[in-house]
Amino acid sequence: MIxxxxxIGGYPFRYVPHPDPDVLVHVLERERLSGAWxxxxxSAFYRDPSAGNAQLYTALASYAPTLRPVPTIRPDWxxxxxxxxxxxxxxxxxxxxxxxxxxxxxxxERLLGFARACGDARMALQLTVRFEDLRQRHPLDSAGDLxxxxxxxxxxxxxxxxxxVTAAGREMIEExxxxxxxxxxxxxxWDISWIWGPPEDHLAKLxxxxxxxxxxxxxxxxxxxxxxxxANLALLPNDMGSPVLADPERLFA
Amino acid sequence: MSPEPQAAPLAGPAPLIDAHAHFLHPLGxxxxxxxxxxxxxxxxERIGIWYHVASILGSWGFSSPxxxxxxxxxxxGNDAMLALxxxxxxxxxxxxxxxxxxxxxxxxxxxxxxxxxxxxxxLAASRRxxxxxxxxxxxxxxxxxxxxxxxxxxxxxxxxxxxxxxDGLDLATLARRHPTVWFILxxxxxxxxxxxxxxxxxxxxxxxxxxxGSGVDRGMLDEAILRLGAERLIWGSDVxxxxxxxxxxxxxxxxxxxxxIARIRAxxxxxxxxxxxxxxxxxxxNARASVAR
Numbered sequence: 001m002i003x004x005x006x007x008i009g010g011y012p013f014r015y016v017p018h019p020d021p022d023v024l025v026h027v028l029e030r031e032r033l034s035g036a037w038x039x040x041x042x043s044a045f046y047r048d049p050s051a052g053n054a055q056l057y058t059a060l061a062s063y064a065p066t067l068r069p070v071p072t073i074r075p076d077w078x079x080x081x082x083x084x085x086x087x088x089x090x091x092x093x094x095x096x097x098x099x100x101x102x103x104x105x106x107x108x109e110r111l112l113g114f115a116r117a118c119g120d121a122r123m124a125l126q127l128t129v130r131f132e133d134l135r136q137r138h139p140l141d142s143a144g145d146l147x148x149x150x151x152x153x154x155x156x157x158x159x160x161x162x163x164x165v166t167a168a169g170r171e172m173i174e175e176x177x178x179x180x181x182x183x184x185x186x187x188x189x190w191d192i193s194w195i196w197g198p199p200e201d202h203l204a205k206l207x208x209x210x211x212x213x214x215x216x217x218x219x220x221x222x223x224x225x226x227x228x229x230x231a232n233l234a235l236l237p238n239d240m241g242s243p244v245l246a247d248p249e250r251l252f253a
Numbered sequence: 254m255s256p257e258p259q260a261a262p263l264a265g266p267a268p269l270i271d272a273h274a275h276f277l278h279p280l281g282x283x284x285x286x287x288x289x290x291x292x293x294x295x296x297x298e299r300i301g302i303w304y305h306v307a308s309i310l311g312s313w314g315f316s317s318p319x320x321x322x323x324x325x326x327x328x329x330g331n332d333a334m335l336a337l338x339x340x341x342x343x344x345x346x347x348x349x350x351x352x353x354x355x356x357x358x359x360x361x362x363x364x365x366x367x368x369x370x371x372x373x374x375x376l377a378a379s380r381r382x383x384x385x386x387x388x389x390x391x392x393x394x395x396x397x398x399x400x401x402x403x404x405x406x407x408x409x410x411x412x413x414x415x416x417x418x419x420d421g422l423d424l425a426t427l428a429r430r431h432p433t434v435w436f437i438l439x440x441x442x443x444x445x446x447x448x449x450x451x452x453x454x455x456x457x458x459x460x461x462x463x464x465x466g467s468g469v470d471r472g473m474l475d476e477a478i479l480r481l482g483a484e485r486l487i488w489g490s491d492v493x494x495x496x497x498x499x500x501x502x503x504x505x506x507x508x509x510x511x512x513x514i515a516r517i518r519a520x521x522x523x524x525x526x527x528x529x530x531x532x533x534x535x536x537x538x539n540a541r542a543s544v545a546r
Contacts (some may be wrong), residue, residue, distance in 0.1 A: 017472050135444035197495030198296035199289045225469040227502035232495040
């Protein structure tokens with residue numbers, strides 16, 4: 001099992017204990033995870049994430065293939081095509097984008113075109129609904145949660161587009177999923193890091209209605225306890241057996 | 254990854270008390286209320302919860318607001334909660350919920366529900382914690398030896414809709430006025446900035462903090478233990494039991510001592526709830542003490 005939602009580096013709005021790749025490797029071992037897709041947390045807040053990507057590639061180099069880099073690329077930044085080629089050369093399975101932080105609306109043609117370019121390069125587009133609960137945010141953290149409209153627009157952007165959405169809850173997942181055609185639905189997978197378990201049993205309900213094959217394992221490390229998705233799966237109702245989640249390495253299969 | 258029904262509890266066999274639980278009831282307007290209640294008990298079995306100490310907040314918004322329940326809804330909710338405790342005496346205990354804006358009703362309700370077995374008082378967000386209107390409620394709790402679980406927004410920086418929120422500083426003000434009453438500061442993971450809460454209550458020893466809430470920020474547990482100590486923490490799940498289990502798993506990851514874990518799981522609850530509230534845990538505790546002697 002792979003954790004698609006891990007990050008390294010500090011967070012500007014609160015202290016995060018040791019967000020370093022060597023610690024992440026130990027956490028993966030403890031959680032019995034085979035690897036992680038890893039982004040660079042500070043890059044989400046850089047105007048130009050290029051330097052953050054360079055740091056990410058360097059920091060993860062000695063941990064390949066357990067840790068795979070997921071760089072951040074701005075579709076509204078000059079020469080993003082070169083950054084995408086560099087990501088491909090670095091073996092990135094996906095690229096992180098933060099349209100809310102960059103003031104890009106759901107129908108921004110630059111974002112949609114970038115999504116198509118990622119798809120053509122067989123790299124997924126990784127979206128983050130939120131880093132923290134809305135109720136605890138710093139006054140300067142004003143970007144807001146990713147909208148369902150943005151995910152729907154990206155899922156409709158092209159046949160080759162693949163979208164990995166992290167940190168979404170049940171309401172957003174349902175709004176997006178049932179707002180797409182069956183073909184478009186298959187372009188989107190959701191990580192389970194923020195989905196509620198019992199007694200409301202949102203995860204079980206989503207597995208029953210949408211299917212576990214539309215979900216991937218994600219922890220949101222180093223911001224959240226890595227044990228949460230494991231606990232959530234362990235608390236599924238007995239009649240659900242052992243659901244098989246999607247393999248993020250086979251999104252383009 | 255789901256274990257068999259007979260599998261060992263995911264959180265281990267040691268006593269575990271959920272000090273912040275809720276149940277639903279038919280007057281809450283949800284058709285699936287029984288399924289949600291059953292899911293809590295199912296997950297509780299799986300986790301290894303010995304007792305759920307739970308409340309019902311009026312009609313859960315159906316006929317009066319969740320955090321401003323009418324007296325009629327308060328009583329109906331308490332009746333439903335007590336009925337659940339009666340139906341599951343081996344694993345459910347009841348808080349009596351009150352709305353202090355209806356002071357006489359609140360005080361009467363505490364007496365009525367204690368007579369039927371309630372072991373604590375639940376205050377939602379009907380009135381700011383520091384308000385003198387809460388004093389008669391606290392005095393009633395003191396008379397009956399009950400702890401008060403108070404809904405808290407960790408660091409209120411402004412008013413939020415649908416509740417009159419209180420934070421750690423507000424509860425500290427109330428707790429200082431009533432030093433013989435135990436207060437449980439609700440859900441440090443339940444919204445807002447818990448880092449504000451810890452120093453706000455650190456010097457008010459009759460406040461313990463419950464760990465419940467959907468928030469599972471890394472560093473939160475470490476800071477809670479560092480600032481308050483395990484003896485001032487109490488485990489709970491509120492409406493997300495998977496995050497409650499994750500926090501129990503997290504204790505091992507941060508190498509908390511077995512003694513500290515035992516305090517958070519059950520020891521703090523044994524200390525602040527009325528004697529006899531958790532007989533199975535008390536028997537276990539006495540047996541261990543006897544062996545130790």
